[in-house]
Amino acid sequence: MEIKGEIYRVAGPVVTITGIKPKMYDVVKVGHEGLMGEVIKIEGDKATVQVYEDTSGIRPGEPVENTGMSLSVELGPGLLESIYDGIQRPLKVLQEKMGDFIQRGVTANGLDREKKWDFKPTVAKGDKVRGGEVIGLVQETENIQHKIMVPPNISGTVAEIKSGKFTVDETVCVLTDGTELQMMQKWPVRLPRPVFKKLLPKTPLITGQRILDGLFPVAKGGTAAIPGPFGSGKTVTQQQLAKWSDTDIVVYIGCGERGNEMADVLNEFPELQDPKTGRPLMERTVLIANTSNMPVAAREASVYTGITIAEYYRDMGYDVSLMADSTSRWAEAMREISSRLEEMPGEEGYPAYLSARLSEFYERAGYVKSLAGVNGSITVIGAVSPPGGDFSEPVTQNTLRIVKVFWALDAKLAQRRHFPSINWLTSYSLYTNSLAEWFSENVAPDWTDLRDNAMDLLQRESELQEIVQLVGSDALPEDQQLVLEICRMIREYFLQQNAYHPVDTYCSFDKQYKLLKAISKYSDMATTALESGVPMKEILALESKDELAKVKYEENFDKALDEVLKKMDSEFAKLGGN
Amino acid sequence: MTKEYKTIVEISGPLIFLEKTEPVGYGELVNINLPDGSTKRGQVLDTSADIVAVQVFEGTGGLNEESGVVFTGETIKLPVSKDMLGRILSGSGEPLDGGPRIVPEDRIDVNGAAMNPYSRMPPEDFIQTGISTIDGTNTLVRGQKLPIFSGSGLPHNEIALQIARQAKVPGSEEAFAVVFAAMGITNEEAQYFMEDFEKTGALERAVVFLNLADDPAVERLITPRMALTAAEYLAYQHDMHVLVILTDITNYCEALRQMGAAREEVPGRRGYPGYMYTDLASLYERAGVIKGRKGSVTQFSILTMPGDDITHPIPDLSGYITEGQIVVSRELHRKGIYPPINVLPSLSRLMNSGIGSGKTREDHKAVSDQMYAAYAEGRDLRGLVAIVGKEALSERDQKILEFADLFEDRFVRQGRNEDRSIEDTLNIAWSILAELPEALLTRIDNKFIVKYHPAYKKNN
């Protein structure tokens, strides 16, 4: 017989129950409408539940039922191209069931139970299979082959294996001990999926964004944080990464942010082409949208839902990128729940476990050898929204202690429409050294030198700017004026990149290299000219220099650049000295 | 349902606590009968088998243990009907204009449900406000939430009214319906709005909710929800395009803080509740366009930044939720420039979807970016000139310095009734950009320069 408990107290998203003895993190159904919630505290005969839906009108005394299961996601074919809320309810299904506004009490399966997928077995009767091993394949989208894996905690010998069209919950394989396997498996979101071994990341995630790839690269399997005040470019940068990264799968979590931003992605991604495969971007994307006005407990869960889905594709051997926009809203959801629990607050009211939760999350990133024996990766990129843009606050600080790449957004740059407004002096990547070899083999042997040189110049520029603030630029010696001009070129011609420009939105590594090389060429020729006595004014007046500003916008970049470089040669030749 | 409890055990600030009740629903609407015969309304904040906490909207003045409390069994609802247009209601939805009660076509929960992100249609219809600093550089689109960040004593009300008067979607004749919600503003300010609405005939297409400075602060927590419920009703049931003006968000947040303190919650940053982001989002996110429906809700709210500080939690959290902000500047106001909008910290996040060829003009984005870059640099140079003098500037820098002045004088400054078309705005932009050496126009594709730069136009 099922034992039912009842509600003792309701205070917003936090409900106290009595009469049943659940385990921590059990999912319970609360009230007559069976609202989904998760046990987050147990004290004596009472348990506290965070409820994933609005609790208005719910009364003490209403029934409570324990499912005995932890909060889990459904994993299997059909995840791609979906948009889910924080607890994996497909928003499309919710719309069909209850219209344009999200009402409560509606359950919906993460995976479609009707749709049949063509299952092609890769094991035979009598084969021994271990947890994580692939037993069959399903073509999920044009380019993604979905590998059906034995759940990590199961192993045995295949007694029966099927082939053909099945729904996700039909049995496709039976083991000799009677275990039945379906294409769908469930996994508790708060538990990382096991891997065989973690490896050191060694290839860059190529994003097509010059300042990221060029100056502060992130490795596939690495972690990056992008903190910045509102309007500085967190979301646009994350969306650019979701669009243009050379990754197999993108999991994009809109965590406590705007509804329209998710609608935007939904609108745009089916129309845009994956630069790698030419297929619509949506085909490699899973969206989790738990916007700021959706229940905060589900916002708290959304990050775990997302990373678990990412792990599942990683286990198949794919490179997955996960964007979380914004991790601060996730932390605030923790804070809201924690304060309702009347827990002892830590710094700025955040719970004392904030830093542990953040590191557990980022720890789920990585380049790994999976249980199936293939290599896969999850790159995690978290947006951080510091109050007042002040990076000394707890979420930013705790995040920076964990992640390897820091893209510091700068409101001052955004205000002057220098985009991406990533500050080149304060940002860093701890991968530059480990990736150097890859760059010199795959981009150009002199790439790292070019990059380091540009970084040095920008550093000098900031020192010179301090002097300029006191005496004006005309008072500087000419060679220093030249440094300022070269830096302006690096900033405006190379670092600035317009996400909304049809051509400039994506920049191949080849193009990045050529652009930086061209600036460096001007720099070298100008220095030589200056040393041989050509007046600064004439060097600065070269038309080719100004024309270089716009080659990045040209459809036919190579041709445009070629013309500019030829002109540069001839202009310098006329000046003499070169 | 009609049972009256006289079991109040504690009264504290705007809160009352009762015991020995039947099970009461969270968020339920409560009627309170005072010993003097008057009634107040409240809402359940915390409910358990032992004790129930209720926040009283009109404040707890006059309440005592003798007061009777009736739980209505339902959450707060607004009676709605198309006849609300032209009406003036109190901050909790009661008629103030002496007119009859609204005969409801429906009664809607004021908290609203979250719009399914899947149902949203990304806003993209350009709204011409006739103000260059908005249309040209911070374009508003239908369904956007774009507040004015201002400071006390600055002309934000005038700007809001000018926008309400002039806003139109070019090519569409239909005027916006206006839902106006006053939260804690003075009677005088409210009159200022009402007069303008009456003078321009806008009142016929408006629903007004007034919670004034001397009305109870707690009521402020529902006033905007009432207003947004009315707006959603008109937009999604009656296909209207609704412009919602909420003023002043700062007063709303103060009320929120006051409530938090009364509940003895652990305060967040600068004493505001830790959930203020979520709470504000439950207001701001109620803007948008829904696929397959004709109407829309556009929010243009006013927020006065305490101490002109944009990092204060109220503007800060707002800016994290809204789709940009229009920042009114004291410095420009002192210079005598109207509207004193500082474009640099201003932003419209939806601008890019509302502009460009087929919507405004193909060169719009580039022109705007170029002006930003030049104006920002020009303002920096002003600081430098103060130290080293103009002579120490290079020729290039002098031009940029002059541009900043031109920008403020010709582009920003305009008349209080001057309704510029987007063409006018872009032409003014080009006329001042033309004063810069062409080589400095690095943000603009050559094809646009050839087509729109005055120097080339003359040759054509």
Ligand SMILES: Nc1ncnc2c1ncn2[C@@H]1O[C@H](COP(=O)(O)OP(=O)(O)O)[C@@H](O)[C@H]1O
């Ligand atoms: N790379 C970029 N190119 C062009 N515009 C950008 C870029 N990044 C940001 N922006 C502009 O800045 C605005 C704010 O960016 P957004 O990413 O939404 O900020 P945040 O998420 O930090 O609040 C955008 O609406 C856009 O106009």
Ligand SMILES: [Mg+2]
């Ligand atoms: Mg954002």
